[in-house]
Amino acid sequence: MAKTLLITGASTGIGEATARAAAKAGWNVALLARSEDKLNALADEIGEAAIALPGDATDHDFLADSVARTASHFGSLDAVFANAGKGVSKAGVGDGDPEEWRDMVDLNVMAVLYTAHAAIPELKKSKGQFIVTGSKAGRDHMKGSVYSATKWFVHGFAGNLAEEMREWGGRCTVISPGMVDTPFFDEAKPTKLQPQDIADAVVFALQQPDTSCVREIHLMPND
Numbered sequence: 001m002a003k004t005l006l007i008t009g010a011s012t013g014i015g016e017a018t019a020r021a022a023a024k025a026g027w028n029v030a031l032l033a034r035s036e037d038k039l040n041a042l043a044d045e046i047g048e049a050a051i052a053l054p055g056d057a058t059d060h061d062f063l064a065d066s067v068a069r070t071a072s073h074f075g076s077l078d079a080v081f082a083n084a085g086k087g088v089s090k091a092g093v094g095d096g097d098p099e100e101w102r103d104m105v106d107l108n109v110m111a112v113l114y115t116a117h118a119a120i121p122e123l124k125k126s127k128g129q130f131i132v133t134g135s136k137a138g139r140d141h142m143k144g145s146v147y148s149a150t151k152w153f154v155h156g157f158a159g160n161l162a163e164e165m166r167e168w169g170g171r172c173t174v175i176s177p178g179m180v181d182t183p184f185f186d187e188a189k190p191t192k193l194q195p196q197d198i199a200d201a202v203v204f205a206l207q208q209p210d211t212s213c214v215r216e217i218h219l220m221p222n223d
Contacts, residue, residue, distance in 0.1 A: 008080075094144070132175070138155040
């Protein structure tokens with residue numbers, strides 16, 4: 001039976017590329033995002049190996065329901081890629097917008113926690129894997145960057161969760177890219193990392209033998 005991967009932020013960029021790459025590698029994919037039209041189009045493209053679950057990753061009840069629907073539809077949940085995230089338009093602390101911070105923390109921090117909390121019961125059954133999108137910004141101190149601080153949380157949480165999951169044979173991986181050419185940025189950045197590069201890293205982590213846990217993959221653009 002094919003294994004199943006649930007992806008948040010699956011309608012564009014890294015999530016979309018990962019859905020295609022995982023399906024190509026033989027995985028079923030459960031696609032979560034708010035953009036229902038894009039999500040349905042991607043699921044239609046992938047075919048029977050995909051299920052579209054439109055909704056908000058900051059809603060714990062939605063995530064719990066999506067995990068249950070995924071496990072019921074495909075028979076198991078073997079991995080989760082908590083990829084949904086966002087930045088802010090006003091940089092720094094002094095000039096920052098606290099309402100933007102709240103929205104960003106809800107998605108970059110709370111949604112990761114909610115996704116893990118909702119998925120752990122099913123991942124325990126499959127001795128599965130939790131993968132989360134970190135960032136170079138979660139490894140470096142960046143002047144006044146609240147976004148960077150949320151990614152520092154992600155990196156710390158991923159390491160802590162890996163220690164918890166190993167007690168029952170599970171694994172946790174943080175994917176840490178530098179700048180990626182995604183809709184996150186207003187202008188195309190063709191010389192930077194491409195979504196496919198990150199998708200390939202996720203599939204690599206998923207394909208490791210049971211004896212190996214890739215705790216972190218750090219990628220940088222080669223320009």
